[in-house]
Amino acid sequence: MTEVIDLRGRLLIPGFIDAHTHFGNAAAWLFRISLYEVHGEREALEAVASAARRIPEGLWISGGDLGAASAWAADAEGRPRPDPMRLDIRALDAATPAHPVLLRRVDGAYIANSLALARARTTPGEPDPRGGRIERDPATGEPTGVVHGRAAEQLVDLMPPSNLELQIAGARVALADLRRAGITTIHDVARLEEASSRRLFHTHVERSATDLELFRELQRRGELTVRVYAFLTLPLWREVLAAGIRPRSDEGLIRFGALKAFIDGFLMDEPYADDPDYSGSFTFRFVDERTMAADIAGADAGGFDPVIHTIGDKAHRLLLDWYEAAIRANAPRDRRFRVIHAWYPSAREIERIGRLGLIVDVTPQQLMRNLATIDRHLGPARAKTAFAWRSLLDAGARLDIVSDWPGSFNERRPTPLAPLENIALAVMRGWHPEQRLTVEEALIAYTVNPAFASYEEDRKGTITEGKLADLVVLSQDILSVPPESIRATQVDMTILGGRVIHR
């Protein structure tokens, strides 16, 4: 049966491919709210009310850290911290009568609503637990919602640990976000939970990977509405092979072929490790250089492509050394090696990235941070090769534009899924505008290039007869409107494999 849809002048494009996401975090964070930047009772209550609208009734809403931004500002200026924020418990109960709420305050105390206190069977007149205190109204003896110490820990213990059903509840909302954004494929940072849980990693960042079982279960239930290119864990490449997973193989909508690792950190003040004045520690995210080089060569020999988080100049230099060594040591093959972020390569590393024809995953949304600080840290010469998207393209690299959704709570700003915002930022960046992309290049970075990165250029990324019908209808032709209006473009329709999944 064929349905004919008249687009009335709107733009049909291939479905967006977001080549770097953390789906499991998006599903888990559904239940959490970020309160760092909240500046008063009204804003805090609004955040709770908005969480209540997206979270199924009866499930817990939690979050932190209330009052953090003003406390840290006071610390920085050497002033005493302001009094901890208080929320009227009646107003908090009104924000959601149907969810237990437990919010952490920057001073370590918690604020609970009446439903959370009721789950703990806290009754008026009951003595406080040893080492804890439930604040009470002196006139009525009723709890005010503020709980301290052991009393707060008891409430935290009441929250159910994450389990598959909670992950599925979060995943349903995350999948709806993807459909609304016009994203038909994600390249997701994933893990084999069983293998990962037997390994002690240097940091807990690897926990930001999605348990592969979540995708498999969604697929079993017929609820998966996005194709997934799952990056598994590079240091566990032997376990990945032992689990029977092969590069360029598919399990329904789930596909394999790339393995992810980190070299260096994210918000380094001193990204230039090759600078003699360098004071950072860039190696904290892998075991040692020899092991990392061997893992890359081993994964490549097994037919997997490394996808490596790389920020500073030394990290780039090492990565390129390891990539070149693996290519020299192993048999020739079609490779799709990748660099994630590529914030601060030097001019020489940009040239090497281009020569190897690497795929570079960049996030214009990450350029929202304080750019004056970047300029100050880097100095004028290095700033020229930072976030140098145009230079990378000119050198011969392929670019993917990616969201890194849902971002990091450390950045205090969750990253929304917003392909059109990302395209607008790539096209209109004000900081070093010579590095801007054209709208067409940005679209290619969201479709053609990520399809190539997963060896699926014969299946998706363009609108061609014989390919999967993963398509998106945009409310206007972003190739012809003024760049300032790109951001306002709506995703009117999302089609996955010929089926309309959003309209």
Ligand SMILES: [Zn+2]
């Ligand atoms: Zn990431």
